[in-house]
Amino acid sequence: MKKLSILLVVVLLVSSMSMTVFAQDGGWLDNLLGDNEREDDGVIKVGFLLKTMQEERYKTDRDAFIEKAEELGADEVIFDAANNDENEQLSKFENMLTQGADVIVLQPVNTGTASNMVRKAHDSGVAVVNYDSLIMNSDVDLFLTQDSWAVGELQGEAMVEWFKENRGEVKGNVVLLRGQPGDSNANAFSQGVLDTVAEYEGLELVVDQSHEGWSPDLAMETTENALTRYDNKIDAVVANNSGMASGAVRALEAQGMADTDKVFVAGSDADLINMRYIAQGKQTIDIFxxxxxxxxxxxxxxxxxxxxxxxxxxxxVDITRYVDNGQVEVPTVVTEIVVVNQDNIMDTVVADGYHEATDIFSEE
Structure with missing residues (x-):
């Protein structure tokens, strides 16, 4: 009886694997719809739904996406943003489905619950390209991201070098400003910082705080509280994005400590205000x-x-790697990131046309 049970399990597993392989041999639309059909109106219509326009960078995301999609033959691009509100995002996502989008590119507000939108899209025969932040526990079709896993690593490496140059040893109090609680990108960005702190006994992580909506104001408040609690003995502040780093700089300014010789500050997104802070010596690095x-x-x-x-x-699509989201290994395309500091502003964000030198070095 035991042998028969084992044999049955093996047969079922082989059958399941065969069906999976067979399903993957078809086109992506057939794999979503099975025996059902979706009417083809002959119009190439793509949706692009961002979680927010709060950060400066998202104007570039929007404009670059629309420009390239239209250049490549999209008849219509449906764009929207969700003000960091997951219910609003769901409503706007459903509206894109109603408008007949063939594919929706989605940057989720909540990476833990966005699988519901993927399921709705697939039920309608619409593919979902996951943008920037990994949607967890879903069978999302494709993931496009910058090298999120390297953000914290690069911030951590720069922090260690700063301690060596400015303190003579890798020893001091570190504040970590995370983005949205539970967000997959916030977790990925933070891991490299956590690994760096764990590697050096002299580093103490005195604050590790998440912030709703990646809020710069909440990040400023967290930094203010850390300065108060530790009598201004804060040596490094590492933020998951540029907005929160700018909040930290404002808190440090109020204490006369916004000086990269005094406190290491790192962000990520290369917003204009952060480039100005780096040029002024108030922020140490940012990730572009x-x-x-x-x-x-x-x-x-x-x-x-x-x-x-x-x-x-x-x-x-040319796949870079596959990333486990808790349900499937998602085919993923990864784009590069670089560290920006005072020495290479001109060779990075300016050379790439992301910011104008006159804007960075203005007296405003």
């Missing part, structure tokens, strides 16, 4: 996650999927 390449790749993928529903995704 090149936005245009990410938006361009997302547009290419979305239009290619819309034009080729009868082909598997891995034949349409």
């Amino acid at each position: 996650k090149k936005v245009k390449p990410l938006a361009y790749e997302a547009a290419r993928a979305a239009v290619a999927l819309a034009k080729n529903p009868d082909r598997p995704i891995d034949e349409i």
Whole structure:
């Protein structure tokens, strides 16, 4: 009886694997719909739904995506943003489905619950390209991201070098400003910082705080509280994004400590105000996650999927790696990031046309 049970399990597993392989041999649309059909109106229509326009970078995401999608043959691009409100995002996502989007590029407000939107899209035969922040526990079709896993690593490496140059040893109090609680990107960004702190006994993580909506004002408040609690003995503040780093700088300014010789400050997104802070010596580094390449790749993928529903995704898009989201290994395209400091502003954000030198070095 035991042998028969084992044999039955093996047969079921082999059958399941065979069905999976067979399903993957078809086009992506057939894999979503099965025996059902979706009417083809001959119009290439893609949606692009961001979680917010709060950060400066998202204007670039929007404009670059629309430009490239239209250049590649999209007849219509439906754009919207959700004000960091997951209920508002769900409503706008459903509206894109109603408007007949073939593919929706989605940056989720809540990476833990956005799987519901993926499921709704798939039920309608619409592919979802996951943008920037990984949607957890879903069978999302494709993930486009900058090298999120390297953000905290680069921040941590720069912090260690700063301690060596400014303190003579890697020893001091560190504040970590995380983004949205539970957000997959916030977790990915933070891990490299946590690993760095764990590697050096002299570093003490005195604050590790998440912030709703990636709020700069809440990050400023967290930094103010840390300065008060530790009698201004804060040596490093590392933020998941530029907005929160700017909040930290404002808190340090109030104490006369916004000086990179006194406190290491790192952000990520290369917003204009942060580039000015770096030029002024108030912030040490920022991570330039090149936005245009990410938006361009997302547009290419979305239009290619819309034009080729009868082909598997891995034949349409050049996959960099596969990332486990808790349910599936998601095919992923990764774009590069670089560290920006006082010495290389001109060679990075200015050379890439992300900011004008006159804007960074203005007296405003």
